[in-house]
Amino acid sequence: MHGGMVAMPGRFRKRIASIDSGESFVNAFKQGDGRRVAVVGGGIIGCLTALYLHRLGANPIVLEKGDAGRESSWAGAGILCPIHPWLYPDSFTRLIDASLALFPSMNEMVEQLSDLKTEWQSSGMMIPLFADDRIHHRDDALAWSKRFGWQVEELDRQQSCELEATMSGHVGGSLLWPNVGQVRNPRLLAAIRKALEICHVPIREQAEVIGVGKNGQGDVASVVLAGGERIDTDAVLLAAGSWSGGLARQIGLELPVEPVKGQIVLLRDEPGKVKHIIKHDDVYLVPRADGHILVGASMERVGFEPGTTEAVVNNLLEATYRITPGLKDSKIIQQWMGFRPGSPDGMPYLGPVDGYPGLWVATGHYRNGVALAPGTADLMSRWIMGEAPQVDLSDFRVNRPAVNIDKVGFPTA
Numbered sequence: 001m002h003g004g005m006v007a008m009p010g011r012f013r014k015r016i017a018s019i020d021s022g023e024s025f026v027n028a029f030k031q032g033d034g035r036r037v038a039v040v041g042g043g044i045i046g047c048l049t050a051l052y053l054h055r056l057g058a059n060p061i062v063l064e065k066g067d068a069g070r071e072s073s074w075a076g077a078g079i080l081c082p083i084h085p086w087l088y089p090d091s092f093t094r095l096i097d098a099s100l101a102l103f104p105s106m107n108e109m110v111e112q113l114s115d116l117k118t119e120w121q122s123s124g125m126m127i128p129l130f131a132d133d134r135i136h137h138r139d140d141a142l143a144w145s146k147r148f149g150w151q152v153e154e155l156d157r158q159q160s161c162e163l164e165a166t167m168s169g170h171v172g173g174s175l176l177w178p179n180v181g182q183v184r185n186p187r188l189l190a191a192i193r194k195a196l197e198i199c200h201v202p203i204r205e206q207a208e209v210i211g212v213g214k215n216g217q218g219d220v221a222s223v224v225l226a227g228g229e230r231i232d233t234d235a236v237l238l239a240a241g242s243w244s245g246g247l248a249r250q251i252g253l254e255l256p257v258e259p260v261k262g263q264i265v266l267l268r269d270e271p272g273k274v275k276h277i278i279k280h281d282d283v284y285l286v287p288r289a290d291g292h293i294l295v296g297a298s299m300e301r302v303g304f305e306p307g308t309t310e311a312v313v314n315n316l317l318e319a320t321y322r323i324t325p326g327l328k329d330s331k332i333i334q335q336w337m338g339f340r341p342g343s344p345d346g347m348p349y350l351g352p353v354d355g356y357p358g359l360w361v362a363t364g365h366y367r368n369g370v371a372l373a374p375g376t377a378d379l380m381s382r383w384i385m386g387e388a389p390q391v392d393l394s395d396f397r398v399n400r401p402a403v404n405i406d407k408v409g410f411p412t413a
């Protein structure tokens with residue numbers, strides 16, 4: 001059992017109510033049926049969905065094999081825009097747009113509940129264009145932006161260098177999306193976690209789920225933890241990030257989610273030295289308000305191989321110095337890595353599982369799990385509570401054939 005459903009403390013209920021005039025939260029804290037939902041995985045997808053489930057009157061519990069919010073969701077760069085969104089099907093852009101539309105209200109909710117700042121900000125994003133670019137994005141990027149209403153500006157060389165003083169003089173021009181945002185992942189995760197605690201949603205750490213039990217009717221009715229403990233539940237949400245494929249296999253499901261390792265280097269310089277997210281073929285820079293600059297990220301299909309490597313770190317730094325030579329003297333602070341939950345076509349798996357009543361999946365968010373988190377949490381919480389989506393989500397269904405593999409799927413090298 002998850003333990004009894006605990007009422008939301010009055011002052012927090014009031015805080016939420018005050019921001020729930022926004023469309024996405026109109027039904028906050030409605031009297032749900034107290035449905036028990038075992039959420040497997042304490043990353044951003046599992047934790048945020050648990051918070052949204054709680055809002056809808058469910059009785060969720062987060063089960064996490066290690067420490068919550070320490071895997072991909074901690075390691076990521078927090079760019080709130082896909083890497084080259086024009087390479088994906090339109091259904092993906094619609095999902096991203098819907099999710100980003102919920103970001104402000106989600107952020108306000110977790111900041112108010114937790115009294116923590118996530119450092120969500122709209123820093124804008126620039127793609128500098130060089131004559132020897134490996135991928136020439138200009139035309140596709142402009143067409144995509146126009147079609148989906150993403151404000152974009154074309155800058156010439158001088159404007160690009162004026163806006164970003166560290167930029168190489170070889171730049172031919174750039175594209176600038178002034179409204180693209182970013183968030184500081186560890187801070188967002190800390191705020192979501194505290195919000196869950198404030199709402200008395202249990203987070204059980206060091207609790208590895210190894211199986212799922214069914215009742216006499218064939219409905220999912222429990223999860224089994226390593227060590228043998230069984231937790232009764234009405235529904236299970238599989239949100240185990242890169243480990244989802246392995247866990248799915250353990251319960252007899254084929255789900256082709258596997259880790260794609262990404263390494264990041266952290267630089268430090270004067271605050272404001274880099275103003276926008278800068279994205280190029282081999283590298284992106286994400287400037288934080290305090291002068292930290294994240295340089296990412298490799299795409300490696302090496303299983304769960306831990307640790308950073310000198311070769312990758314050097315590649316990231318070389319690319320940085322080539323694009324933005326003005327950062328040559330920035331201090332190198334540290335390196336880290338994370339395992340993106342990769343899917344063959346770069347798109348997440350969202351929804352119920354055929355033949356497993358009560359089993360739900362929200363995983364495979366690959367390079368975009370932070371940007372997609374509010375949309376995923378909103379969609380999945382409503383769906384699990386009985387509100388079927390009104391939009392066509394067949395491109396994200398669990399047993400879909402992979403599409404678009406060559407463009408945004410698993411790395412080949």
Ligand SMILES: Cc1cc2nc3c(=O)[nH]c(=O)nc-3n(C[C@H](O)[C@H](O)[C@H](O)COP(=O)(O)OP(=O)(O)OC[C@H]3O[C@@H](n4cnc5c(N)ncnc54)[C@H](O)[C@@H]3O)c2cc1C
Pocket residue numbers: 040041042043044045046063064065066067068069070071072073074075076077078079080081207208209210239240241242243244247261262263264296297337338339340341362363364365366367368369370371372
């Ligand atoms: C280097 C890098 C850069 C990135 N940059 C961006 C970006 O700029 N923008 C963006 O939107 N996204 C980015 N991402 C992707 C994003 O971080 C992920 O898509 C997202 O964090 C996935 O969240 P998740 O909750 O599914 O997975 P995770 O955060 O990995 O969480 C899954 C959790 O499940 C737990 N778990 C696994 N198996 C079990 C089990 N059997 N029982 C219990 N618990 C289990 C794990 O311990 C883990 O804590 C980046 C990722 C990386 C690595």
